[in-house]
Amino acid sequence: MVPAPGRSRRTLTLVGLSAALALAIVAGVALGAVRIPPGDVVAAVARALTGSGGGLADAVIIDLRLPRVLLAALVGASLALAGVLYQALFKNPLADPYILGVSAGAGLGATLALAALGTSYAVRAVGVPVGAFAGAAFTMLLVVRLASRRGRLDPTSLLLAGIAVSYTLAALTSFILVFDRESMTSVVFWMMGGLQNRSWEHVAMLSVMLAAGAVVPALYHRELDLMLLGDDRAGQLGVRVERFKLIALASASLVVAGAVSVSGLIGFVGLMTPHMVRLVVGPRHRLLLPASVLAGAIVLVVADLLARVVLAPVEIPVGIVTALAGGPFFVWLLVRKEHRR
Amino acid sequence: MSALVFDAVTVGYGDRVVVREATLPVTPGQFVGLVGPNGAGKSTLLRAVTGGADVVAGDITFDGASAVGMSERERARIVGVVPQSQVASFAFTARAFVEMGRNPHLGRLAPLGPADHAVVDDVMARTDTAHLADERVDELSGGDLQRLTLAQALAQQPRVLLLDEPTSHLDLNHALQVLDLVRSLADDGMAVLGVFHDLGIAARYADRIAIVADGRLRPPAPPTEALDATTIAEVFGVRAVVHTDPVTGTVAVTPVVRGADLAPAPGATVGLVCGSGAGASLMRRLAIAGHGLFAGALNRGDVDHAVAEAVGAGRVDLPPFGEIGPDDARRVRDGYAAAACVVVCETPFGRPNLPNLEAAVASARPLVLVGEMGEDRDFTGGRARGLWDAALAAGAVRVATETDALAAVERITGTETA
Incomplete structure (x- = not known):
């Protein structure tokens, strides 16, 4: 009969995750080198929203902490969205933007843009994400081409090609940096995955890119389910497979490019988050997709919080935190897969 | 449309x-x-x-x-x-x-x-x-x-x-x-x-x-x-028996032997006295072993007839329930006479198919007799039994199983095929 419980479960899950994200954001703003009571955080945000300006304390919250925490949320959401898309399109549970080399491609594209475009702030603000998108899209095509044999995409080849391309592109990025010593330190930190010194402009840019990248997946969640049955079967059930793959991969490249432009290479969020969410909500994208986006945001806000407070006042790049958690997770996935066969 | x-x-x-x-x-x-x-x-x-x-x-x-x-x-x-x-x-x-x-x-x-x-x-x-x-x-x-x-x-x-x-x-x-x-x-x-x-x-x-x-x-x-x-x-390159499945009434296909397993130029010919399916399995094995075959007179519709057709065995075709006439009997005798030896399979004998056994005995070729000629096989009032005993007296080899029959055939034809 009509599975009414499904609908309420979906609402419950998404409301629960949204509440958890709100809590994580408040905690992210409140905790840090200087602790701010959570009540003050909420009050400062309320004052800023109503325009009834505040003092210096409010400025620290609104201009320094909040954009950084929101950016963490947006980056986590973007990477998780890309992870869901890659895992569905490649029917490969190990796919994520970092492992497929797309992040490295976006990084190289962004670095090339930085090196080529001079120091004009406005030019960089547009040029870097565009470069990152070009790099991400190009890398995706390259990796898929390398892993395809007679039109078939072998899952193992895909991962190998992704890792090989990833290393090559990372090396190229480093090579460019050797000639651009001035910006080397900041770029190296950026490449490690950092969220320091980010502003509301970054939040706005990534919001736009994430929203644009989420349109297709939101409208085509059923097609994503069908893609898991294989390209042939999806086609038999009414999916225009090649075109759908192209626009879904473009969407994924767009959000990865946005994430990499503002925060460099942050690995494993796109891999871990959809997995954890899938274990709880199942594989249907109608729920998996929004739940993963929210969960990805939570994961990175918490990871960034840890990065700031564990060795305070020293900050660890957040990419190191996610890699420390994600590396073992990846191994667990591999081992589990072996056992199941 | x-x-x-x-x-x-x-x-x-x-x-x-x-x-x-x-x-x-x-x-x-x-x-x-x-x-x-x-x-x-x-x-x-x-x-x-x-x-x-x-x-x-x-x-x-x-x-x-x-x-x-x-x-x-x-x-x-x-x-x-x-x-x-x-x-x-x-x-x-x-x-x-x-x-x-x-x-x-x-x-x-x-x-x-x-x-x-x-x-x-x-x-x-x-x-x-x-x-x-x-x-x-x-x-x-x-x-x-x-x-x-x-x-x-x-x-x-x-x-x-x-x-x-x-x-x-x-x-x-x-x-x-x-x-x-x-x-x-x-x-x-x-x-x-x-x-x-x-x-x-x-x-x-x-x-x-x-x-x-x-x-x-x-x-x-x-x-x-x-x-x-x-x-x-x-x-498919397969010699098959195509018959009507008695249960479903639809076409049933029983593969007998791969065409590739049949010798392109068969060796020593072996005669068989068979019918009612008693010779089907032996015919298949002899064919795979590379022997030419002659299966005597068989009625269309008989399983052995279908298998003989599938493996390309020489035979005299009779209509369903048709009897072996004098002409048929002569051709059967000629067929057995041309064989290196003749195997009498565990076929029951009645008046219609007795001429096959008579022809085999009359051919004077080495005979291999499978099983016993008891009352469960002999529906000729003892005539089949008489032929059987005469053949044994004339030096026919008697074997218990089909596998033994195959070995006996190889012994007899061995020198000729070598």
Whole structure:
């Protein structure tokens, strides 16, 4: 009969995750080198929203902490969205933007843009994400081409090609940096995955890119389910497979490019988050997709919080935190897969 | 008008042509079975319908509309496919899996409505999968998954159903259940095209059989016409006995020997006194061992006659229940006389077939007698027994089993074939 419980479960899950994200954001703003009571955080945000300006304390919250925490949320959401898309399109549970080399491609594209475009702030603000998108899209095509044999995409080849391309592109990025010593330190930190010194402009840019990248997946969640049955079967059930793959991969490249432009290479969020969410909500994208986006945001806000407070006042790049958690997770996935066969 | 038509279509993959100029109409209510050797292009023809293989020339049409260039969505509302196997690596529930079949009927943002759920309920009940609804598909058996795949295809409410070896993962019970269901769908007006390896299954369920071989599709014909022994030898390279299954009343095909296993130039000829199936197995083994065979006079319709025909044994053909006339008897005697030895199989003897035994004894060739000549075999009032004893007295070899008979034949013919 009509599975009414499904609908309420979906609402419950998404409301629960949204509440958890709100809590994580408040905690992210409140905790840090200087602790701010959570009540003050909420009050400062309320004052800023109503325009009834505040003092210096409010400025620290609104201009320094909040954009950084929101950016963490947006980056986590973007990477998780890309992870869901890659895992569905490649029917490969190990796919994520970092492992497929797309992040490295976006990084190289962004670095090339930085090196080529001079120091004009406005030019960089547009040029870097565009470069990152070009790099991400190009890398995706390259990796898929390398892993395809007679039109078939072998899952193992895909991962190998992704890792090989990833290393090559990372090396190229480093090579460019050797000639651009001035910006080397900041770029190296950026490449490690950092969220320091980010502003509301970054939040706005990534919001736009994430929203644009989420349109297709939101409208085509059923097609994503069908893609898991294989390209042939999806086609038999009414999916225009090649075109759908192209626009879904473009969407994924767009959000990865946005994430990499503002925060460099942050690995494993796109891999871990959809997995954890899938274990709880199942594989249907109608729920998996929004739940993963929210969960990805939570994961990175918490990871960034840890990065700031564990060795305070020293900050660890957040990419190191996610890699420390994600590396073992990846191994667990591999081992589990072996056992199941 | 035909629901599905292959109109002089040439299909393949890229530059590689697999089947040339295939023409095959499938009308509503018709179940057509597609058979042929591995790699002949059966599945390629099927895949071409849904864009999985390329249409190089000609056309494939649904009710006159070309399938080539039709949108996937539109096509999925017309044709459902049950593929050979289905990947299920993600943990969808069985019900969610079947619901995916509704995809071509749903609007971009519309969830499944009551009508969609009714269709899903119906197809799950019909495929006997309703009890699996909440199970995870990645934890189900191949048989359950295959029936769910059929349910998924039926949820598309197609007018044309394509099956690629639909029962290869199913046990006997579920295979019959699925095929009975498909048959009833055809009887209700669906056009069904199914690829089968099992010729008997194809003949039992399909109205027409179309054979794919050597890159060509032969015109479809009713099973009794399409599947004769000559065609099977030609297409599959197998000598088979084609008979009517007494239970189902449909064509049944029993492969006897691969053509490749028969010696191109048979060695020493062995005569057999057989009939009623007593010689079938020995004939097969002697043929594979490279012997030429002469099986005496046999009635058409007798199993031994069919096997003799399949392995190309010399024989004298009699009409069903026909008797051995004087002319026939002479030809039988000549046949045995030309053999290196004659094996008398465990055939019962009555008045009509006694001349075979008489001819064997009269031929004066070395005889190999299988089993005993008891009252359970001798319906001639002792005459067969008399011939048997005379043969033993003249030095015939008596053996207990067919294997011993084979060894005896090899001993006798050994020097001659060497």
